[in-house]
Amino acid sequence: MINVRHLTKRYPNHTAVEDVSFAVREQETLVLLGTSGSGKTTTLKMINRLIEPTSGTVEINGIDTQQQAPHELSRSIGYVVQETGLFPHYTVGENIAIVPRLLHWDKDRIRNRTHELLAMLRLPEKQLNAYPDQLSGGQRQRVGLARALAANPPILLMDEPLGALDPITRAEIRQEFRNLDELRRKTVVLVTHDVREALELGDRVGVMDNGRLLQIGTPKELLMQPASAFVQRFFGDQVLAFQLQVFTLQDVMPYILPESPGPEAIDLQPDMSLNDALTLLTKTESGVLRVGDWPIRIRAVDIWSALHQLVPKSP
């Protein structure tokens, strides 16, 4: 759906983005992950032409974005930024209605859509007439997302949408985002420097450093085959935590010897993360995973040894 080819952005004495290419499929979420100053924001803004590239092209549905006027392009792409960028002089309702109004929707349609979004994002109706500074950070973030979704754009660009929140609220909202059907149907490019967020939200993750895209792949691919020491270093000493978060029982199954379960064992789902599985297994001796009709008995030690075989050793 989005096709980025050889994007480069040079400033007089600095190259912000160097020869970046990637493609994002329909309904896929691509996360650009990287340290501060690595060129993530610049790359993102070149997609909706807030920044014009020095060279390279961006195609959306096979059409070069240069063919379109920037403001028309932008209206078909939802855009969410850190600190939300809500207009302080507009109420929540007015903020959400910005793009629909630019598109000349009629009043009823805007009202219906607004109420739909409020319900979806679990925002109280009475806040419709509140100003942004009367909301909490988390509420503002949801309004920011509602605003970006308002006109049903097929594409959503998000630049550190949760950057300003405390870790607990962050995790909560992340969870909510993941469970929104509407979001799942969008083609999303999301920028973050939080590895956990990238692994949790991204169908695929692109790791950037110093203006270059070092590696792009699914979270599992990145964890199993980091293309460079840099990518590996990115996960740092939390690599185990990330592995437990990303891999599921299904992934480690091939490395577990089938064994009949005992009577007192609890049920486990194949798409359960290792993290969740281990948490459960600290309470009981073992669990049961059904693959087809076959029940397999799993103990905590099995998971550890399977994981050990699954991931590469540190160089």
Added chain:
Amino acid sequence: MQEFFDFIVQQGDKLAEQTLTHIGLTFLSLCLALLIGLPTGILITYRPKIAAVVLAVVGVLQTIPSIALLGFLIPILGIGSWPAIVALFLYALLPIVRNTYVGIREVSPALKETARGMGMTTRQVLTRLELPLALPVIFAGIRTATVINVGVATLAAYVAAGGLGEFIFGGIALNNPNMVLAGAIPAALLAVLFDFLLARLQHLRGLRLRRVALVFLLITPALSAFYWLPGGISGGLMVGFAHEFYGRADGYPGLARTYGLRVTPRLIDQNLMYEAIYRGQVDLISGYSTDGRIKAFDLRVLDDNKNAFPPYEAALVVRQAVLNQYPELSKTLHLLDGRLSDAVMTELNYRADFRHESPEAVARRFLTEQKLLLPPTRKQRQGRIVIGTKIFTEQYILAEILRQLLDNRTTLEVVTKTGLGGTQICFNALTTGQIDLYPEYTGTGLLVILQPPPALADSLKADREAVYRYVSREFQSRYKVSWLAPMGFNNTYALMMRRAQADRLGIRSISDLKRYLGDKD
């Protein structure tokens, strides 16, 4: 206090008219400043380089003193409403341009980018984001501009543009505190009121602020409509009087009584008036009979054939003690008796004011022509004499004549102390011995210093000699000050017209004028 309220009640109509004119003038110029200033402020946000230049220029305009600014504008725009409107407009420009610019620049760049990211065009970013967010700052600018304008608009009275300044400057000229207050208090109240109302606007937010801003932009032109051009046409002649002349009992009221003359003048600053008649913006003005500009602009002084104006014969007032101490002083000063006729004094004033000759040179030439100077000799100086003057050209010239004459013919050391403000200051300096003599006018001595009962003053003033005799006697007995014989000219109020027009209409005297205006009515 009671007098003040009496004045207000008595002059209620005029006060209301002046207040409305004042508001109108303030908002008319504000309206223009908004019309020009807002777009300018907006445009320069797109051109930071030009912005610095534009802001510097409007900033400099702001620093020009208001009187000077009016002075610059009069040669271009003449007198009347336009220079006042333009001056106020220029003053209002800086706060509006600067605050519009700053207000827009202060909107966070991240927000502007978000707006573009949502698909707003440059124009939509301006109207939906930048301007609404800049509104409080812009209103602060409008508020400053309004308060400045309410204050500066009082100066409009200098150029016949009306407003509360008519009372203020009229009151100052007439030394009438009630009149000054009747202008100053409403002006101050207006400033406070507008300041308060606009401050309220500044603190609104969101949609309400945007609505109120719109209403305000509609009200401003409506308030401007209070301003209409002041009248001033009488029987085909445009009349301009100085505030002082218009209000003082021995000015227009006396004239009206003596000749039965009725005109509706525009009120103008005395100094601007000559310029105005020269340029044909007015046809008949009040003035002083020996002003150099009468010659410079070829004006005709209408003959006061019924003695409506009291005599203002120039003569020296000298402390009696000094006359007694230095006998040669009085002998020498008497040499000037009768040598300065109206024509001669006008000529001297003309040389100083228009040929830009120094008072010193003018005086030297006069004394030489009159053969009053002896060949210079070396003298042992003894005794010291101080000559004072009020602040205007004629007095400076007279002081120079006296200095050079005394220096040449006596052994006294002569010092001049020029520029002693008005009559009261000069006279006080004399009675307290800080100065020994200065040139005074009989009418001034009578009406300003002695202030006799009006009945007595009226009976005296038709007769020059009676006035002179009265002031000589009273000054001598009350203050031990002596009036020397009149020097020959009478610097009194006068009505004047352009000579060409006066000749064409056959007007030589005030009676002729009355006849001409009477025919017209």
